[in-house]
Amino acid sequence: MVSNTPLLDTVTMPADTRGMALGQLRQLADEVRAEMIDAVSTTGGHLGAGLGVVELTVALHHVFETPRDILIWDVGHQAYPHKILTGRRDRMRTLRQGGGLSGFTKRAESEYDAFGAAHAATSISAALGFCAARDQRGDNNKVIAVIGDGSMSAGMAYEAMNNAAETTKQLIVVLNDNDMSIAPPVGGMSAYMARLVSGGGYQSLRKLGKTMAGALPKPLQEAARKAEEFARGMVTGGTFFEELGFYYIGPIDGHDLENLVQVLKNAKEFNDRPVLVHVVTQKGKGYAPAENAADKYHGVVKFDVVTGKQAKTPAATPSYTKVFATELIKQAERDDRIVAITAAMPSGTGLDLFGQRFPDRTYDVGIAEQHAVTFAAGLAADGMKPFAAIYSTFLQRGYDQVVHDVAIQGLPVRFAIDRAGLVGADGPTHAGSFDIGFLGALPGFVVMAAADENELARMVATSAAIDDRPSAFRYPRGDGTGVGVPDFAEPLEIGKGRILREGNALAILSLGTRLAETLHAADILAAHGLTATVADARFAKPLDEEMILRLAREHECLITIEEGSVGGFGAFVLQMLAERGALDRGLKVRTLTLPDIFQDQDKPEIMYAQAHLDAEAIVRTALKALGVDQATTNLRA
16 A cells, blocks of 8 residues: 655665565655655756666665675666665765765765775676675675666676676676667566566476486487577577576566566575576656656756756856867868777767767777777777777776787877866766876876866877877866867977976976966965966976976976876976986975875865865965965965
8 A cells, every 4th residue: 555654754774665565665666766856956966877776776675685685786876766775865965065975886885885886897796706705604695786788888797797607606686778778678578477487486397397308318408408598588588698607587677666576586586596687777767857868867967856957057168078079070070090989988078079070980889998998909000090088087997908909019099088187076986096197107108188278189189190109188077277279289299398487486397287276376476476487297208308307407396286196297207307316406396196095076176175286285385395484475365
């Protein structure tokens, strides 16, 4: 019976759902969906994926004894309903805010978040680790991994599935197919067959058949096994997963709670091999604006619940991503060897615009960064000019390929590294903190960082012109500074920076978009009679040694600034100065980097202030290095 009293008010933990009848579960799902829509309307975040798994989330927590039974979500975009049901409902309106809930699963946040996630295709591998640990201890708790069909394009998922049957006999993988890319829409017959093949009656019959087949000669035994699996595969599409050692159930309607609950209960009883439950869901389910949107409201800013209208304001300046895409299109119009590669992020990287102009020269390889890098290497090896546009945080996934397949062979792959530096609400899992260090360590690489839109356009042109070695240019999330971009950008001279302002008290050498804060800091220092030379390095590799040695020679103090981790640009500068003897005369060098921690989400400007990479922090560093009494200095001048 459906209650007029909100059921969600009675749920403080998943155990509260386990005594509920089917009608109550349906009511609870409706209330969770409404709560999620209302919460995300005030915070922004990933909406569509969570709406699609409301019923699945309710069913999982109803059937399994979480947190004793381990539930692992892939990526984490879809985990908002999970957070609501696991004691975090009262904090949902702090989602992705400073000091609030993470937008992804996070071990430090709840015992129900068994494994942190934000990158795709990790859930099955992690779940298999939990299974092995359980089996080693002799426990009998269940382990469930939920993975989307998009993540199944990543090789890591198949590596884990290939290893699963050899590692454990008890693992449940739920394939959340919200794009219907594996199976067609399902109806009553599919749901009936899924319940049938997962039920005890069919299992008993199957075991009887196996016993009978055991008396047959070996060739006939194998033929009987394949015939049974093929017959079931014709109805359910499970032959592929069977070959990986999984028992396949599905596809089933992921919004039909009656079938979901029964099938999950049946899957819970499997103890002789891993099982895969294939559920088909609708991204954005239950909220008309999301259902009708092309992207199903995958990621949204604050919005009006009634109309679905998002509170986006027109940008005063183009985003760095758009500047990159626009310049790449200009370059490609002049050079038909230029092609572009994305790993399932065409709109995020701006390659949707490139794809509209050059559909036959745009490749989306899916969530497969390792493949993307080596694919680009193959293109480069055969004379093409590939631009691989990949977020900094995701390029980490293809680092071995960058080293082995690109750098060692000296192939001219061009890496457009979006989301460099801190990224605000997405927090540490998506921050572009490490690419300067890990690319700058590779022999022969050209590594650039844009200070503004014009510099970014010139770096696209520079990479297009480099045809004898790999190159990369990095740029942040968000809008530019308002600097104009020429109709066609001229390439930079490799390894040459620029000096923007001359001074005599100290030198400040910036790499990337902290240049604006550096100039502001120089203004504050000048107001107190301390003039600073301000330079834009442009290149982390190769360094402009001539310019840097001049700065070191003519100033008492040199400060380097970068939107990257310890061990990056500042370390490269120090290494060069040490090798050239520039530190022997007592030069004071200070390297300002991102802190040696993983910073939690907040507004970008707050995060950079916390990282001591804003103008005030630069001024404080300069004054301390110069021995000036800061108590008498107005840092906000």
